[in-house]
Amino acid sequence: GAVVSQHPSWVICKSGTSVKIECRSLDFQATTMFWYRQFPKQSLMLMATSNEGSKATYEQGVEKDKFLINHASLTLSTLTVTSAHPEDSSFYICSARAGDTQYFGPGTRLTVL
Amino acid sequence: AQTVTQSQPEMSVQEAETVTLSCTYDTSESDYYLFWYKQPPSRQMILVIRQEAYKQQNATENRFSVNFQKAAKSFSLKISDSQLGDAAMYFCAYRSALMGRDDKIIFGKGTRLHILP
Numbered sequence: 001g002a003v004v005s006q007h008p009s010w011v012i013c014k015s016g017t018s019v020k021i022e023c024r025s026l027d028f029q030a031t032t033m034f035w036y037r038q039f040p041k042q043s044l045m046l047m048a049t050s051n052e053g054s055k056a057t058y059e060q061g062v063e064k065d066k067f068l069i070n071h072a073s074l075t076l077s078t079l080t081v082t083s084a085h086p087e088d089s090s091f092y093i094c095s096a097r098a099g100d101t102q103y104f105g106p107g108t109r110l111t112v113l
Numbered sequence: 114a115q116t117v118t119q120s121q122p123e124m125s126v127q128e129a130e131t132v133t134l135s136c137t138y139d140t141s142e143s144d145y146y147l148f149w150y151k152q153p154p155s156r157q158m159i160l161v162i163r164q165e166a167y168k169q170q171n172a173t174e175n176r177f178s179v180n181f182q183k184a185a186k187s188f189s190l191k192i193s194d195s196q197l198g199d200a201a202m203y204f205c206a207y208r209s210a211l212m213g214r215d216d217k218i219i220f221g222k223g224t225r226l227h228i229l230p
Contacts (some may be wrong), residue, residue, distance in 0.1 A: 043221065097216055102208075102216075104150075106155070107156050110133075
């Protein structure tokens, strides 16, 4: 149980375009999901907390107009990177809470050319 | 603010041997959860073990066990009979258990574990 999926696993896009990443809780409902960014050989950096039916809560320094988060249902949260630039290239990971534990998706590698 | 410190950026252990990864944390809260997550080369974060602060008994999951010292704010992970598949980055993490507090997990910087055949 407690499986979280992400789609796509890898995406390449041109600079200036937008990219949407989906995060799904497959066998449980999640009122809260989380979006992280991870640079090579570094720890996970929390970007925002996604709350079902309400606005996301962004961490300090994260541009909410650039990283749009939508949590439209209890099993789906999306992260849209708008007007992507090469510096947005990174590994993005989502997680969802089931009980007292967070379970993580497999991550999405974003490369912006 | 809570912090999690992993002072060992890298460690190596011979296959079949035992290794201990260190973690210390700082908090003023009395109720919280501690976790160890494993991130293998696939980069999928996998929960290894979790500990509830109000439980004195150390958590154990097969070859993985923790030494939870609440007064010292220490939470080390012991891996027994190390296997090649244990090679990964290991993250120690903290989450408040207090009602109304953030669900956010605070991660340490990680310890990369190498298994020597």
